[in-house]
Amino acid sequence: MLMRKVPGFVPASPWGLRLPQKFLFLLFLSGLVTLCFGALFLLPHSSRLKRLFLAPRTQQPGLEVVAEIAGHAPAREQEPPPNPAPAAPAPGEDDPSSRASPRRRKGGLRRTRPTGPREEATAARGNSIPASRPGDEGVSFRFDFNAFRSRLRHPVLGMRADESQEPQSRVRAQREKVKEMMQFAWQSYKRYAMGKNELRPLTKDGYEGNMFGGLSGATVIDSLDTLYLMELKEEFQEAKAWVEESFHLNVSGEASLFEVNIRYIGGLLSAFYLTGEEVFRIKAIRLGEKLLPAFNTPTGIPKGVVSFKSGSWGWATAGSSSILAEFGSLHLEFLHLTELSGNQVFAEKVRNIRKVLRKIEKPFGLYPNFLSPVSGNWVQHHVSVGGLGDSFYEYLIKSWLMSGKTDMEAKNMYYEALEAIETYLLNVSPGGLTYIAEWRGGILDHKMGHLACFSGGMIALGAEDAKEEKRAHYRELAAQITKTCHESYARSDTKLGPEAFWFNSGREAIATQLSESYYILRPEVVESYMYLWRQTHNPIYREWGWEVVLALEKYCRTEAGFSGIQDVYSSTPSHDNKQQSFFLAETLKYLYLLFSEDDLLSLEDWVFNTEAHPLPVNHSDSSGRAWGRH
Numbered sequence: 001m002l003m004r005k006v007p008g009f010v011p012a013s014p015w016g017l018r019l020p021q022k023f024l025f026l027l028f029l030s031g032l033v034t035l036c037f038g039a040l041f042l043l044p045h046s047s048r049l050k051r052l053f054l055a056p057r058t059q060q061p062g063l064e065v066v067a068e069i070a071g072h073a074p075a076r077e078q079e080p081p082p083n084p085a086p087a088a089p090a091p092g093e094d095d096p097s098s099r100a101s102p103r104r105r106k107g108g109l110r111r112t113r114p115t116g117p118r119e120e121a122t123a124a125r126g127n128s129i130p131a132s133r134p135g136d137e138g139v140s141f142r143f144d145f146n147a148f149r150s151r152l153r154h155p156v157l158g159m160r161a162d163e164s165q166e167p168q169s170r171v172r173a174q175r176e177k178v179k180e181m182m183q184f185a186w187q188s189y190k191r192y193a194m195g196k197n198e199l200r201p202l203t204k205d206g207y208e209g210n211m212f213g214g215l216s217g218a219t220v221i222d223s224l225d226t227l228y229l230m231e232l233k234e235e236f237q238e239a240k241a242w243v244e245e246s247f248h249l250n251v252s253g254e255a256s257l258f259e260v261n262i263r264y265i266g267g268l269l270s271a272f273y274l275t276g277e278e279v280f281r282i283k284a285i286r287l288g289e290k291l292l293p294a295f296n297t298p299t300g301i302p303k304g305v306v307s308f309k310s311g312s313w314g315w316a317t318a319g320s321s322s323i324l325a326e327f328g329s330l331h332l333e334f335l336h337l338t339e340l341s342g343n344q345v346f347a348e349k350v351r352n353i354r355k356v357l358r359k360i361e362k363p364f365g366l367y368p369n370f371l372s373p374v375s376g377n378w379v380q381h382h383v384s385v386g387g388l389g390d391s392f393y394e395y396l397i398k399s400w401l402m403s404g405k406t407d408m409e410a411k412n413m414y415y416e417a418l419e420a421i422e423t424y425l426l427n428v429s430p431g432g433l434t435y436i437a438e439w440r441g442g443i444l445d446h447k448m449g450h451l452a453c454f455s456g457g458m459i460a461l462g463a464e465d466a467k468e469e470k471r472a473h474y475r476e477l478a479a480q481i482t483k484t485c486h487e488s489y490a491r492s493d494t495k496l497g498p499e500a501f502w503f504n505s506g507r508e509a510i511a512t513q514l515s516e517s518y519y520i521l522r523p524e525v526v527e528s529y530m531y532l533w534r535q536t537h538n539p540i541y542r543e544w545g546w547e548v549v550l551a552l553e554k555y556c557r558t559e560a561g562f563s564g565i566q567d568v569y570s571s572t573p574s575h576d577n578k579q580q581s582f583f584l585a586e587t588l589k590y591l592y593l594l595f596s597e598d599d600l601l602s603l604e605d606w607v608f609n610t611e612a613h614p615l616p617v618n619h620s621d622s623s624g625r626a627w628g629r630h
C-alpha cells in the first residue's frame, strides 16, 4: 500500500501506537529476534532446532557403497558441494532420522557418546557404542563379523603346514628368525618407548615426531596385525590393552592425512578384521571422522595436512598443493570406514577424488605429482612412481582387487596409467637393468627411489588381470624391476639399498651422493620379493629376502632395537637412532610372509594397504551379499 506524506501530520502506527511506544516495541522485537538467532547458533551440534534450520544431512543406503565397491554406478550421481557436507552424525550423536524409524529404535542400542578416552575404551569393551547407522529405508546397520569371516576363502592364518613333518626345515627356521626379530623390535619399543610414536634405540627413549597431530602410539597400531599373524599372543594383548586404555583421540595438533590414514586407520581396520574386537572398529571410525575436515576444499581434493583442532576447517597451514600419493591413497581405508560404520560420507569423499582424477586432462596419460585442491589443476609436471606418486598407482590396482574384481574404473585407470609409465618412464640401462625413471615435463631423471621398488610387486600383482597378450610381459617386467632393486642392495657394502640410485655415466643402481645413501629400514624391496615369490615360487626371492635378514641383523640391530643406517656403502655405518614404525608394520611382516605358506593372509582374501595392513576383499555370496552384510 502506498502511503502519501501529509505535511504536519504525524501518522499513527497501524496498531494505533504513538511514536515512543512504537520505538519501544520495535526495540523489544529486535532484541527478541537477536536472542532467537543467537541461541540457534550457540546450541550444540546435535540440537534439533539447529537441524531444523540448517541444511539437512542426507544418509544414503548402506547398500549403495556395496554396489559401488561391486562396480555398479551409484543410483544417484552426486556433485560434491563446494564445501562438502559435514559428516553424518558421529556414533552417539542424536540423529533425527533415527527417530523416524521404529525398526531402528527397536534395535535398542544406546547412542550416548562417551566423553573422554577412558569412557571410549569402556564403551568399546561393553559394545555400547552403536553398531547401527540409519539407512534410507530405516534399516539398522550392523556389521556381521561372523558372516564376513565365513566368506573368506582361506583361514586367516592358513592351514598351517604341518610343521611336525619338517621340524628342521630351513624355511621354518627362517620364519622363526623373522619372528624373533619382531619380538625383539616390539620388546625394545615396549621397554623404552611404550606409547610414544617410535623408538630411538641408541638413546633408549621414545620419539613423537610431528606427523600425527598429537596422536601417540604409531608403533603400537602399526604392530597389531604383525603380532597377530606371527602369533605373538602376549605381545598382541599388550598392544591391544594400550589401544583400549591409552590411545586417546582428543588431540588438537596438525597431522598428515596420509600418514594417519595408512598407519592408524589402516592398522585399526586390519586389527578389527583379524580379531573382531570392537575397540578397533570404533577407534578407526572415530579417528576417520576427525580426518573429514581435510576435505573442505573447493574441489573436495583434501589438503595434505588436517587440523584436529575443533572448529577448524581442517585446512593445512602449509603448502598450496596436494600430493598425488597422499590424496590418492585413501580409497581402500575409506571404503572400509563406510563399510564398518554405515556412514556414506567416507565413501563419498574418495569417490569424489576418483571423479576429479578421471576427468582431469593428463599429460601423455601421466599423472603429475601435485594438484591444486582449489582449482583442481596440476601444479607442475613432475611424474614419479617413487615418492609423491607411488601409492596412488598401488591403490588403483588394489581397489580393483578389493572390490572382488568389479571396480572397472579402477582397473582401467590402472592399466592406462601403467601403459603411459611404460611408454615415457621405463628404461633399460646399458648394463641391462630395467628401471622406472622420473619425468619432469618431458625430461627424464635417470634415477629410482627406494620407494619406487614397490612397483615390482605391484606390477606382479596386476599382471594376472591384464589383457591376455600383456600378462607374460607384465610378469617379466615385474621380475626385471625387482632384480634391479635387488642390484641396488647387492652393490652396497652392507647389502642394504640406498634411498635413491642412479643410472648415469657407467654407474648403475647406486647412489651418487651421501645424502641419498641412507637406509631407514624401508620395506619396498622385500615387499616386491614377497609378491614375486607368491607369483612364481622362484627360490631366488627367498634367497634375496634372507640376504636382507642377515644384513638387518648385522648392521641395523642394536642393543635396544633396530635402527636405520646413514651410509649403506660403509662397512661400519652410523645409526640414525630410529626404529621406524613401518619396520614392524611392513618390513618384518613381508619377510615373515615370504617364508610362510601362501595361504597365510591369502591374496585371494586380502589386499595390503600401503602400510602392509591387510584389508579384506569383498567376496559376495550367491545372493550378492558381501562383507559383513546380511
Ligand code: DMJ
Pocket (backbone or CB within 6 Å): 391, 451, 522, 523, 524, 582, 586, 610, 611
Ligand atoms: C610407508 O609408510 C609406506 O609404505 C608408504 O607408502 C611409503 N613410505 C613408508 C615406507 O617406506
